[in-house]
Amino acid sequence: MLIELEVAPGGRDAVAARVAHDARIATIEATTGQRGLVLHARFRTPREQDEYVESVLGSIPGIIAARQTPVREMIVSPAAWRTGKLPAPQHHAAVELSRIDAGRTVTRHPTVLELRVLRELGADGRRSAADIARRIGYSLSAVNSAIPRAVHGSGIAEFHVDFAAEHLGWTTMGTILLQAPRAQLAEIGAALWRYPGHVRTALALFGQANLAVSIWSREHWAIEVMEEMITTSFPQVRVADRWSTTRFYKRDGALLRSDGSREGFVDVITIEEDSL
Incomplete structure (x- = not known):
C-alpha cells in the first residue's frame, strides 16, 4: 500500500516522527511536489488499512490530505x-548461492522459533547465532538449525544489504x-x-x-x-x-537521520506468534 500525504508547510518532520514507530509503516520518504510524504505500508486487511487512515492519520495535525493506492x-x-561493485568471482558466487536458495524455498508459515530468529536478523543481519540464542532464550544448536530454515526455507523472508x-x-x-x-x-x-x-x-x-x-x-x-x-x-x-525523493525518514524498518545514517529500527514483521 502506498499512502501519499499532503502535509502543511513546515509540518513534514513532525508528521514523519508520529508515524515512524508504527510497524505497519515500512518506509517513509520525503518527496517533491504536492504530496510531501509517501508511506509504504503493510496491512493485513482492507478494514485495518481504512481504520489506520481514518483514525491514526486523521488525528495527526499537519496532514491536509491522504491518498491510498493498493499494491497488487x-x-x-x-x-x-x-x-x-562486486568483483566478477564474488558476483558469480552470489548468483549461484541465490539459485541454490531459490531451490530450497517452500512458502509456509514459520515456526515461533523461526519468527523470533527473523525478527532478530531483521534488526541486525550481522548478529551471530550465539547472540541470537542468548537474546531469545533458546539453545545455540536450536538457533543454528533454525537460521537456514527461516532465511532460506520459509519462503516469507527476503534479505538485502542496504546503505546510505x-x-x-x-x-x-x-x-x-x-x-x-x-x-x-x-x-x-x-x-x-x-x-x-x-x-x-x-x-x-x-x-x-x-x-x-x-x-x-x-x-x-x-x-x-x-x-x-x-x-x-x-x-x-x-x-x-x-x-x-529528497530524503528517507525510514527504510524497510530502519529509522534514519537526515544524513542517511541509521539511528534505530522498528520491527516490520506483522505476523503474531499467537497466530502460528
Missing part, C-alpha cells in the same frame, strides 16, 4: 538492485508513475529487470496509474532517460506523474 504485486524487488545511498554517490532518487495496459505489465517488468543498477523497485498498483518505478542513480538525468526508454519501447504507456 512487486515486479522488481530491492533485493534485485545491484551497485555493480547518497554517501556513495547515488544522489538521484525518484519515482515514475505510469499508466500501462495491464496485459503489458509482465513484459515491462522483464524489461526493467535488465537495468538492476538503476531500477530500485517496480510495483504494480491498483489505480489509474498502475505501475510505480523507483530509480536510484548517480546522474540527475537518469529518470528522464528511463521514462524515454519505457515510453519508446512501449508506446501505449503514459507517464502519469513523477516525484524526486
Whole structure:
C-alpha cells in the first residue's frame, strides 16, 4: 500500500516522527511536489488499512490530505538492485548461492522459533547465532538449525544489504508513475529487470496509474532517460506523474537521520506468534 500525504508547510518532520514507530509503516520518504510524504505500508486487511487512515492519520495535525493506492504485486524487488561493485568471482558466487536458495524455498508459515530468529536478523543481519540464542532464550544448536530454515526455507523472508545511498554517490532518487495496459505489465517488468543498477523497485498498483518505478542513480538525468526508454519501447504507456525523493525518514524498518545514517529500527514483521 502506498499512502501519499499532503502535509502543511513546515509540518513534514513532525508528521514523519508520529508515524515512524508504527510497524505497519515500512518506509517513509520525503518527496517533491504536492504530496510531501509517501508511506509504504503493510496491512493485513482492507478494514485495518481504512481504520489506520481514518483514525491514526486523521488525528495527526499537519496532514491536509491522504491518498491510498493498493499494491497488487512487486515486479522488481530491492533485493534485485545491484551497485555493480562486486568483483566478477564474488558476483558469480552470489548468483549461484541465490539459485541454490531459490531451490530450497517452500512458502509456509514459520515456526515461533523461526519468527523470533527473523525478527532478530531483521534488526541486525550481522548478529551471530550465539547472540541470537542468548537474546531469545533458546539453545545455540536450536538457533543454528533454525537460521537456514527461516532465511532460506520459509519462503516469507527476503534479505538485502542496504546503505546510505547518497554517501556513495547515488544522489538521484525518484519515482515514475505510469499508466500501462495491464496485459503489458509482465513484459515491462522483464524489461526493467535488465537495468538492476538503476531500477530500485517496480510495483504494480491498483489505480489509474498502475505501475510505480523507483530509480536510484548517480546522474540527475537518469529518470528522464528511463521514462524515454519505457515510453519508446512501449508506446501505449503514459507517464502519469513523477516525484524526486529528497530524503528517507525510514527504510524497510530502519529509522534514519537526515544524513542517511541509521539511528534505530522498528520491527516490520506483522505476523503474531499467537497466530502460528
